[in-house]
Amino acid sequence: MHNSGLLQSFKNIRYSHFQHPQEVCMSYFQHCCFSLKLARYFMVGSFKAIVHAFIPNLYITSSSDMIEDVKDEISNAGCHSHKTHVPFIVENPHPKEQDCTLAHMHQ
Numbered sequence: 001m002h003n004s005g006l007l008q009s010f011k012n013i014r015y016s017h018f019q020h021p022q023e024v025c026m027s028y029f030q031h032c033c034f035s036l037k038l039a040r041y042f043m044v045g046s047f048k049a050i051v052h053a054f055i056p057n058l059y060i061t062s063s064s065d066m067i068e069d070v071k072d073e074i075s076n077a078g079c080h081s082h083k084t085h086v087p088f089i090v091e092n093p094h095p096k097e098q099d100c101t102l103a104h105m106h107q
Contacts, residue, residue: 041066048062048066
């Protein structure tokens with residue numbers, strides 16, 4: 001059986017609970033607050049998704065909206081906040097060559 005998550009953390013005595021926050025450029029307190037903020041997004045999002053399951057006309061875009069909000073939060077947190085955004089989809093600088101960029105594939 002594969003050990004993962006919390007159980008693995010307890011089994012690995014050398015693991016420090018302060019190591020992960022440092023790896024993502026946060027203090028322990030910043031990481032705690034950030035994780036609780038994400039938990040709130042997920043809790044509210046779960047509630048809205050359950051309501052939407054039974055009453056489809058309510059909270060129609062709430063799940064995708066929440067996903068975008070969480071992505072924004074994560075991309076602006078810790079080490080990510082210091083990176084500049086580089087768009088993934090780019091135009092082909094040589095249009096006569098075969099274009100394999102994602103932008104062309106999804107047209």
